[in-house]
Amino acid sequence: MSPHRRCSDRHVYIPNSQFPPLLQVCNTQQSLSSSPSFSTSLYTQRNKPSASTLGKGSKPSFLSKDDCFTTQLIDANGKFNAAGLESFVRKIKLAECGLSYAVVSIMGPQSSGKSTLLNHLFHTNFREMDAYKGRVQTTKGIWVAKCVGIEPCTIAMDLEGTDGRERGEDDTTFEKQSALFALAVSDIVLINIWCHDIGREHAANRPLLKTVFEVMMRLFSPRKTTLLFVIRDKTKTPFQHLESILREDIQKIWKAVHKPDSLKDTPLSEFFNVEIFALSSYEEKERKFKEEVAQLRQRFFRSISPGGIAGDRRGVIPASGFSFSAQQIWKVIKENKDLNLPAHKVMVASVRCEEIANEKFSHLTTDERWLTLEAAVKKGPVWGFGKKLSSILEFYFNEYDTEAAFFDEEVTKAKRNQLVSRVLEFVYPSYVAMLGHLRFKTFEDFKKRLEQSMNDGEGFASTVRKCTKICMLEFDQGSADAAVQQADWNPSKFREKLCQDIDRHALSIQNEKLSGMIASYEKRLTEALSQPVRSLLEASGKDAWASIRKILQQETEITISKFSADIAGFELDKEKVDNMVQNLRNHGRNVVENRAREEANKVLMHMKDRFSTVFNHDNNSLPRTWTGEEDIKTITKDARAASLKILSVLVAIRLDEKPDTIENILTSSLMNEGVASSGSSFDLLASSTWEKVSENDTLITPVQCKSLWRQFKAETEYMVTQAITAQEAYKRRNNWLPPPWAILAMFILGFNEIMLLLRNPLYFVIIFVVYLLSKALWIQMDIGRAFQSGPFVGLLSISSQLLPSIMNLLKRLTEEAHVYTNPQPTIPASSHSFRSQTLQSNPDTNTILDPSAATIVESAESSNVHSCSDDEIEYSSPNVAHQKPPKI
Numbered sequence: 001m002s003p004h005r006r007c008s009d010r011h012v013y014i015p016n017s018q019f020p021p022l023l024q025v026c027n028t029q030q031s032l033s034s035s036p037s038f039s040t041s042l043y044t045q046r047n048k049p050s051a052s053t054l055g056k057g058s059k060p061s062f063l064s065k066d067d068c069f070t071t072q073l074i075d076a077n078g079k080f081n082a083a084g085l086e087s088f089v090r091k092i093k094l095a096e097c098g099l100s101y102a103v104v105s106i107m108g109p110q111s112s113g114k115s116t117l118l119n120h121l122f123h124t125n126f127r128e129m130d131a132y133k134g135r136v137q138t139t140k141g142i143w144v145a146k147c148v149g150i151e152p153c154t155i156a157m158d159l160e161g162t163d164g165r166e167r168g169e170d171d172t173t174f175e176k177q178s179a180l181f182a183l184a185v186s187d188i189v190l191i192n193i194w195c196h197d198i199g200r201e202h203a204a205n206r207p208l209l210k211t212v213f214e215v216m217m218r219l220f221s222p223r224k225t226t227l228l229f230v231i232r233d234k235t236k237t238p239f240q241h242l243e244s245i246l247r248e249d250i251q252k253i254w255k256a257v258h259k260p261d262s263l264k265d266t267p268l269s270e271f272f273n274v275e276i277f278a279l280s281s282y283e284e285k286e287r288k289f290k291e292e293v294a295q296l297r298q299r300f301f302r303s304i305s306p307g308g309i310a311g312d313r314r315g316v317i318p319a320s321g322f323s324f325s326a327q328q329i330w331k332v333i334k335e336n337k338d339l340n341l342p343a344h345k346v347m348v349a350s351v352r353c354e355e356i357a358n359e360k361f362s363h364l365t366t367d368e369r370w371l372t373l374e375a376a377v378k379k380g381p382v383w384g385f386g387k388k389l390s391s392i393l394e395f396y397f398n399e400y401d402t403e404a405a406f407f408d409e410e411v412t413k414a415k416r417n418q419l420v421s422r423v424l425e426f427v428y429p430s431y432v433a434m435l436g437h438l439r440f441k442t443f444e445d446f447k448k449r450l451e452q453s454m455n456d457g458e459g460f461a462s463t464v465r466k467c468t469k470i471c472m473l474e475f476d477q478g479s480a481d482a483a484v485q486q487a488d489w490n491p492s493k494f495r496e497k498l499c500q501d502i503d504r505h506a507l508s509i510q511n512e513k514l515s516g517m518i519a520s521y522e523k524r525l526t527e528a529l530s531q532p533v534r535s536l537l538e539a540s541g542k543d544a545w546a547s548i549r550k551i552l553q554q555e556t557e558i559t560i561s562k563f564s565a566d567i568a569g570f571e572l573d574k575e576k577v578d579n580m581v582q583n584l585r586n587h588g589r590n591v592v593e594n595r596a597r598e599e600a601n602k603v604l605m606h607m608k609d610r611f612s613t614v615f616n617h618d619n620n621s622l623p624r625t626w627t628g629e630e631d632i633k634t635i636t637k638d639a640r641a642a643s644l645k646i647l648s649v650l651v652a653i654r655l656d657e658k659p660d661t662i663e664n665i666l667t668s669s670l671m672n673e674g675v676a677s678s679g680s681s682f683d684l685l686a687s688s689t690w691e692k693v694s695e696n697d698t699l700i701t702p703v704q705c706k707s708l709w710r711q712f713k714a715e716t717e718y719m720v721t722q723a724i725t726a727q728e729a730y731k732r733r734n735n736w737l738p739p740p741w742a743i744l745a746m747f748i749l750g751f752n753e754i755m756l757l758l759r760n761p762l763y764f765v766i767i768f769v770v771y772l773l774s775k776a777l778w779i780q781m782d783i784g785r786a787f788q789s790g791p792f793v794g795l796l797s798i799s800s801q802l803l804p805s806i807m808n809l810l811k812r813l814t815e816e817a818h819v820y821t822n823p824q825p826t827i828p829a830s831s832h833s834f835r836s837q838t839l840q841s842n843p844d845t846n847t848i849l850d851p852s853a854a855t856i857v858e859s860a861e862s863s864n865v866h867s868c869s870d871d872e873i874e875y876s877s878p879n880v881a882h883q884k885p886p887k888i
């Protein structure tokens with residue numbers, strides 16, 4: 001048989017307070033089948049009115065027996081139909097009822113009319129025995145159905161009859177299990193008893209009651225269940241009499257039941273509300289039976305309200321947990337364990353709340369609004385993030401609260417907290433992403449704002465403060481916007497990180513700016529010091545270092561005062577400013593020291609230059625001509641003294657204004673070398689340090705000075721030698737006249753020839769012409785120079801050049817004669833060029849042009865010799881240029 005018992009399309013019209021006689025006929029399968037007119041006339045509006053509207057005082061409704069959804073809950077073998085129950089619960093929408101539902105079960109001997117009673121009482125369609133087949137077991141296991149038209153929602157449970165012969169007399173296991181199950185889940189238990197069994201010692205209901213009371217002991221803190229004894233086939237015996245006998249019987253049975261020590265003196269009323277109702281025989285007085293049933297039905301309306309028929313409902317399970325609860329109770333019963341209802345209640349609450357929480361979480365993860373928000377926040381900041389997310393979360397938390405409202409409060413709360421934690425953990429990455437975007441955006445804003453504000457002329461520090469304040473306010477507003485109502489997430493970490501980023505950026509910009517400023521001021525200082533210091537060192541005057549110190553101080557102070565004014569806007573602490581100022585001072589000092597080192601490296605060159613300058617120039621700074629009158633020794637000494645001065649200046653850095661004896665030592669040691677070496681055995685320069693001069697300030701050590709001086713002397717020796725040679729050559733050139741006595745002798749001895757000449761002037765002309773020719777030949781052939789290399793070489797040179805020179809001379813004289821006969825009106829510019837070439841040919845070699853060569857050029861110009869072509873000039877000019885003047 002299918003666990004779901006399908007009813008035919010028969011419907012029942014249910015009045016508020018009583019059934020119309022016509023309809024009361026239609027409450028069983030059999031009777032309905034015999035009244036087909038119902039299916040066509042009354043049930044066209046099936047399900048239209050809600051069952052919930054039914055009850056005392058409400059309007060009549062049309063309801064179908066299909067609405068009872070009869071389902072087998074536990075089969076004859078004790079197997080629980082979990083799926084069937086789930087389906088049943090879903091169909092009757094039990095989960096929506098919260099605590100507003102009741103469970104009614106019926107127990108009693110087999111074939112005692114239990115199903116018949118339920119069907120009449122609740123308009124269910126439990127299967128009833130077919131009277132024609134005899135008294136056989138109809139209901140196997142436990143069945144459930146929704147009571148039609150009863151408000152609140154009431155579930156009827158039809159239990160398998162006790163003492164049935166199908167299970168055998170000794171098999172009471174299922175009987176006890178089902179009794180315990182019914183007591184555990186029901187608010188009202190109907191106990192069907194035959195009227196004639198009341199007061200009988202061996203009545204069929206006695207073992208049943210015993211079972212009920214015994215199993216009750218197995219429930220820890222049992223709910224107070226209503227035991228409604230329904231006396232069937234009441235007789236003419238007054239109801240009060242029957243009731244007192246029955247109550248007596250019940251007390252006797254309760255007393256006889258074995259109880260644990262703790263419950264020994266506990267009265268039955270602690271566990272049960274005992275109610276008794278008597279019904280006429282259905283078979284014999286059906287009409288009366290139905291009237292009485294209708295009266296009884298009224299007891300089940302609002303059964304759970306205060307004063308209702310239902311028990312105290314202490315252990316009631318919320319409707320959404322009914323299915324699971326029933327399943328678990330049956331499982332515990334089957335395992336023959338004690339049924340701890342309070343613990344069970346907590347367990348059911350725990351499981352159900354967990355299920356509800358899981359369901360809500362699962363719905364959240366697939367929620368369209370959430371998915372959209374999550375995707376959006378991955379891409380960028382979402383304004384109103386907190387509000388949107390809070391609203392989504394609120395929706396699901398509210399749903400949880402609604403569905404879990406009737407479960408154990410503590411469990412509900414604990415599971416809610418778990419759900420909240422889980423949900424918040426789930427959405428937290430999005431919050432983090434949102435704040436990340438916010439932080440990034442604010443930081444970028446800060447950078448832009450700072451860049452724009454820096455050109456406003458305000459101090460850097462105050463600009464940074466202003467921008468930071470605006471940006472942090474921006475971030476705070478953004479983080480408040482992103483705050484999720486259900487979470488107490490603190491954005492302070494993001495804020496701190498943002499602050500750090502801003503500080504770091506501001507610091508880097510500040511350092512960048514400061515570095516630029518420092519570099520610029522260092523450059524300025526370098527430029528201001530380099531050239532003056534270099535020229536002072538090169539000059540190495542008397543107060544070279546004093547001047548350097550002065551210029552260093554002046555430039556450093558100027559630079560520092562400008563720098564200090566510039567960095568005021570950075571509001572740096574004093575220590576930092578002092579450091580930077582000190583660095584600038586050090587830089588200035590380093591520039592000077594570096595220049596000094598550079599110049600010290602070139603000291604030998606400077607000394608030689610100085611020597612050359614002093615040696616080759618007179619007191620008026622005019623180039624010296626070595627005529628033979630100069631005192632070369634004194635000049636050399638002066639020049640060396642001047643060079644030594646340079647050495648003494650470049651020997652050490654003297655920026656600290658400490659007196660030293662370096663110059664004296666150098667002078668005494670190097671200038672008076674001969675005297676020192678002969679007079680004293682102590683060499684002042686035999687050391688690697690100077691007295692009172694630190695190692696850092698030492699540029700040239702004493703030993704190096706000595707070596708340098710030696711090299712200097714050696715390299716300037718040649719210049720002195722050259723001067724001496726030049727002086728001697730000059731003397732030789734100017735001493736060609738014979739001595740006066742020779743001149744006097746020549747005059748006395750040549751008196752006759754002199755007189756001859758005086759008497760005949762033509763001789764003068766001839767002699768003059770010969771002189772001119774001889775002079776021209778002398779110059780042309782550079783006879784003086786030729787003889788400088790020796791008489792033999794001179795003679796050879798003259799003999800080889802004599803003939804070409806005479807020819808050349810004659811040719812030029814011929815040309816001059818020709819020019820005289822054809823004078824040119826103008827002088828070509830090339831003649832000036834020739835002159836300038838000749839005169840300026842040797843300005844750098846300290847040569848003095850031979851005046852005779854200049855004379856030739858002059859005479860050539862004046863006689864318009866340069867009327868000839870440029871080629872001829874080029875030809876003739878080398879001849880003039882070749883007459884190199886003697887070097888001094």
Ligand SMILES: Nc1nc2c(ncn2[C@@H]2O[C@H](COP(=O)(O)OP(=O)(O)OP(=O)(O)O)[C@@H](O)[C@H]2O)c(=O)[nH]1
Nearest residue numbers: 110111112113114115116128129137138139161282
């Ligand atoms: N005498 C008498 N018979 C009844 C009464 N109500 C029902 N019956 C009859 O008793 C028989 C059994 O009825 P069920 O309703 O099937 O009894 P049950 O207790 O549900 O039977 P199981 O489910 O098999 O235990 C049927 O033939 C009914 O007509 C009643 O009030 N008095």
